[in-house]
Amino acid sequence: MDRANSQAESEYVIRFGGPGQPSIPRYTRYNDNCIQHDRICILTFPLQPASEKWTVLDNQKRRPNYPYLRARYGHHVVQPTGRTEPMRFEEFLNSMEAGEEIYLRDWHLLRECQKEGDEESFYTTPQWVADDWLNAYLDTDGDDDYRFVYMGASGTCTTLHVDVFNSFSWSANICGIKKWTFFPPFQSAYLTNARGDTIADIRTASPTEFPAFHMHTTPIIIYQRPGELVFVPSRWYHQVENIGETISINHNWCNARNIDTIFENLETDLAYIRNAIGEHRIEMGEDEWDPHCQMMLRANNAGFGYEMLWDFLVFHAGRLLMLKDQGRHRSSVPPWEDEDAVADGMKKVTALWARLMKDEWAALHPTSDEHLALFRRLEYEVLTQDQRRSAALTGTDCELLC
Ligand SMILES: O=C(O)CCC(=O)C(=O)O
Ligand SMILES: [Fe+2]
Numbered sequence: 115m116d117r118a119n120s121q122a123e124s125e126y127v128i129r130f131g132g133p134g135q136p137s138i139p140r141y142t143r144y145n146d147n148c149i150q151h152d153r154i155c156i157l158t159f160p161l162q163p164a165s166e167k168w169t170v171l172d173n174q175k176r177r178p179n180y181p182y183l184r185a186r187y188g189h190h191v192v193q194p195t196g197r198t199e200p201m202r203f204e205e206f207l208n209s210m211e212a213g214e215e216i217y218l219r220d221w222h223l224l225r226e227c228q229k230e231g232d233e234e235s236f237y238t239t240p241q242w243v244a245d246d247w248l249n250a251y252l253d254t255d256g257d258d259d260y261r262f263v264y265m266g267a268s269g270t271c272t273t274l275h276v277d278v279f280n281s282f283s284w285s286a287n288i289c290g291i292k293k294w295t296f297f298p299p300f301q302s303a304y305l306t307n308a309r310g311d312t313i314a315d316i317r318t319a320s321p322t323e324f325p326a327f328h329m330h331t332t333p334i335i336i337y338q339r340p341g342e343l344v345f346v347p348s349r350w351y352h353q354v355e356n357i358g359e360t361i362s363i364n365h366n367w368c369n370a371r372n373i374d375t376i377f378e379n380l381e382t383d384l385a386y387i388r389n390a391i392g393e394h395r396i397e398m399g400e401d402e403w404d405p406h407c408q409m410m411l412r413a414n415n416a417g418f419g420y421e422m423l424w425d426f427l428v429f430h431a432g433r434l435l436m437l438k439d440q441g442r443h444r445s446s447v448p449p450w451e452d453e454d455a456v457a458d459g460m461k462k463v464t465a466l467w468a469r470l471m472k473d474e475w476a477a478l479h480p481t482s483d484e485h486l487a488l489f490r491r492l493e494y495e496v497l498t499q500d501q502r503r504s505a506a507l508t509g510t511d512c513e514l515l516c
Pocket of ligand 2: 283
């Protein structure tokens with residue numbers, strides 16, 4: 115590791131749990147905030163039983179357990195990257211075992227198994243990354259999620275990107291090594307050419323087309339080994355190369371700590387779209403123009419537009435109020451749903467809702483009475499909880515205020 119990289123690594127990367135590293139601290143919201151505050155985080159955390167069952171030890175290295183994977187999941191139909199036709203997973207495994215450079219990404223294996231009624235789970239989401247508002251919301255209609263399996267031959271790669279709608283991601287490695295090249299968000303501007311196009315693949319970015327990339331970026335390079343979980347903060351560009359036959363499980367996710375970023379990303383994108391097609395506004399008329407802008411927004415953001423954002427806020431407003439009402443009566447409360455976490459979450463949802471209501475989109479989509487009542491209640495709870503907190507600080511009798 116060169117000096118620049120080791121300096122950047124100590125600034126931006128936190129490691130826990132490996133040999134010679136601090137052990138993984140007990141999960142608390144305080145630790146969670148420190149670790150996931152715009153830093154890459156690496157935890158030694160083998161996902162079980164996948165790490166055990168999906169691999170065999172070969173010369174002290176874990177390799178895919180092809181017979182097991184074939185027998186267990188061979189009948190699933192998959193779509194490897196760059197292939198035009200889907201194939202059975204067993205065919206995919208045959209190609210990978212034969213050394214073909216083939217990569218299966220974003221495979222919703224967990225969801226497919228659940229749909230088949232195959233309830234044997236192959237991992238449990240670690241506490242550190244369990245406060246997941248995105249998948250909790252998507253689980254309500256059951257047809258989509260952001261929980262994936264990645265499986266690929268040595269040399270396969272996910273080229274430079276920032277994660278879908280600026281979500282967080284985490285990736286837990288089962289076997290093989292992943293070489294991650296990360297760029298802190300302030301370096302994003304150096305990753306584009308004069309036209310504003312972002313580098314497709316950092317391995318082939320030409321110095322004449324991308325001079326700033328070659329002159330000004332300080333990538334952070336991380337080798338993720340089997341049993342290690344990498345937390346990827348929002349807005350960090352990254353490229354991932356597989357060294358050896360590699361299997362990993364990953365999620366995209368979000369929570370109270372990055373929904374602002376997700377909202378701001380949508381807002382910026384929508385402002386850009388409105389500007390780009392602003393000249394057609396009069397001829398199209400408001401009724402056509404706004405849905406068109408939203409359609410473009412969804413196309414750029416994997417289906418996430420303002421309607422889904424609204425629905426997402428309604429869902430979490432209801433969920434948080436329910437958790438608040440249950441309060442201390444709940445028997446076991448995970449730390450990311452304790453009183454403070456619920457209070458913070460309610461504050462975030464209220465603030466985003468207020469912002470969304472100010473957008474011209476809201477004028478075209480009047481709020482139903484039911485949603486209005488929900489958000490009014492949320493606003494009231496946030497207000498009284500703030501009053502209670504300041505009363506506690508100043509020693510005022512809370513009963514007088516609330
Ligand atoms: O493992 C890969 O190929 C890509 C993973 C990734 O980009 C992510 O987890 O955000
Ligand atoms: Fe990614």
